[in-house]
Amino acid sequence: MLKASIALLLLSVSQAALSQQITAPGSDEDYLIKYAIYSSAWNVSSNAGLRIVAQNQSEHDVVLQSVLFQDEDDPSIQTRLSLNIEVPAGAWAEKEIDYLNLLFGSECISRTMAEDWKLVEVSNYTLNPSVRGLIIEDSDSFRIYQCVRTVHVSWLDTETQEQNDHSEWVMYHFERQYTN
Numbered sequence: 102m103l104k105a106s107i108a109l110l111l112l113s114v115s116q117a118a119l120s121q122q123i124t125a126p127g128s129d130e131d132y133l134i135k136y137a138i139y140s141s142a143w144n145v146s147s148n149a150g151l152r153i154v155a156q157n158q159s160e161h162d163v164v165l166q167s168v169l170f171q172d173e174d175d176p177s178i179q180t181r182l183s184l185n186i187e188v189p190a191g192a193w194a195e196k197e198i199d200y201l202n203l204l205f206g207s208e209c210i211s212r213t214m215a216e217d218w219k220l221v222e223v224s225n226y227t228l229n230p231s232v233r234g235l236i237i238e239d240s241d242s243f244r245i246y247q248c249v250r251t252v253h254v255s256w257l258d259t260e261t262q263e264q265n266d267h268s269e270w271v272m273y274h275f276e277r278q279y280t281n
Contacts, residue, residue, distance in 0.1 A: 161261065164187050218246055
């Protein structure tokens, strides 16, 4: 629950406090549906599932249907998060699902996990370090690292029945305590 609250805080603070626009690399558009995925199973041996928190910045209700993760070298290796989260216009929604491995198929992610970084979340928006400073009291004692990968997202505008299927980037947000 604490991580869900933190994710909601980060999304709302980043919307209100940051003057920069969150856009896809090379794109002039914001993502209308922002989401964060996290699990305590990434850092400790547990049977924890995945928690997804989504924000709908559009004027219509939507259903975030799925997010497809593919191996960067072999796209036939893939994991699909089947979500079907109903997100009201201008509002939030969250869902818990069984654990699925999202750590495969990326050299950056494999290397970073092997170097003992802690995966905090996977999201389709960037976390500004000044926003992170609201949570980490002494930001000089932490280091933040991010890996980027492309995913395929499907969502439905329930008012217009418009199906949206597109590729977008997600960031894997890692952190660890700084030691001299």
